[in-house]
Amino acid sequence: QVQLVQSGAEVKKPGASVKVSCKASGYTFTSYDINWVRQATGQGLEWMGWMNPNSGNTGYAQKFQGRVTITRNTSISTAYMELSSLRSEDTAVYYCARGQYSSGWYLDPWGQGTLVTVSS
Amino acid sequence: SYELTQPPSVSVSPGQTARITCSGDALPKQYAYWYQQKPGQAPVLVIYKDSERPSGIPERFSGSSSGTTVTLTISGVQAEDEADYYCQSADSSGTYNLVFGTGTKVTVL
Numbered sequence: 609q610v611q612l613v614q615s616g617a618e619v620k621k622p623g624a625s626v627k628v629s630c631k632a633s634g635y636t637f638t639s640y641d642i643n644w645v646r647q648a649t650g651q652g653l654e655w656m657g658w659m660n661p662n663s664g665n666t667g668y669a670q671k672f673q674g675r676v677t678i679t680r681n682t683s684i685s686t687a688y689m690e691l692s693s694l695r696s697e698d699t700a701v702y703y704c705a706r707g708q709y710s711s712g713w714y715l716d717p718w719g720q721g722t723l724v725t726v727s728s
Numbered sequence: 729s730y731e732l733t734q735p736p737s738v739s740v741s742p743g744q745t746a747r748i749t750c751s752g753d754a755l756p757k758q759y760a761y762w763y764q765q766k767p768g769q770a771p772v773l774v775i776y777k778d779s780e781r782p783s784g785i786p787e788r789f790s791g792s793s794s795g796t797t798v799t800l801t802i803s804g805v806q807a808e809d810e811a812d813y814y815c816q817s818a819d820s821s822g823t824y825n826l827v828f829g830t831g832t833k834v835t836v837l
Contacts, residue, residue: 643826653763653771653814655826667824670729703770710777712759713824714816718770 610634612704612719619725625692628722630704637685638662641707643715644678644689646700654700658707659687694726730754730819732829739835746802748832750815753796758817760798762791766811774813775800802834810836 615629630642644656657668659678666678677690687704702722705715732752740746750760759778763771773782775791778798788803802809815829 645828652831653765653816653828655828658824658826669825705771710759710780712761712777712818713826714761714773714776715763715771715826716773716776716782718772721770 610706610717612706612717614702614704614719614722617723617725619727620694622695622726622728624694624726625690626694626724627688627690628702628704628724630687630689630719632685632687632706635706637680638682641713642678642680642687643705643707644676645703645705645715645718647703647721648697648700651700656689656702658713661687691724694724696726698724699726700724730827732815732817732827734813734815734829734832736830737833737835739837740802740805741837742807743804746805746809746834748800748802748813748815748834749797750799750817750829751797752817752827752829754820755793755796755798755817757820758822760791760793761816762789762800763814763816764809764811765814771814805834805836807836810834 611633613631638661641658643658659666661680680687705718762775764774765771774785774789778793779791790801792799813832
């Protein structure tokens, strides 16, 4: 079955960077986009950006421009999201999700989430 | 920036009908998608293209659209439907720039 499995929880200091991985299985990795979404504790979902694993093309939400980078390694069907210059407000669960298009973009399925804690 | 507005909470008794609205100026031009999120779990798609139901989603989940508002309806609510629900769409430009609604907590009394 289609599955996205993310890397484990991370604890980082303010100013550092974090890189979260997302390994895809059960489908052709290069045939679907990968998106990243985050959720602070008790808060809503916030879309960060997308990547086309075939071309490597990316797009980022304006809020994260310059601070987020989404990459991939097609040989191991894995996407990565790196967020730099971390601050306490970046403490959240980060999800990857497969992007699909049917007269509009939507996300299905999602990874299990990775908790990133930013604390001094 | 573009916003999708949902009521913070909806309460419903078992067997009754829950309706969750999502309002946004671009919704007449862009489809809406709905996700269910239970505590400690990742979101799950329950409705796509305003009213289509993915395989495996119970028939009690349905969606509709009217003007700038889309609605997720859960008919015959069950205790297991207690969760947060989020709508998602795109702004009127149609570019690959996803927006989520503010989220609605459904409580089964």
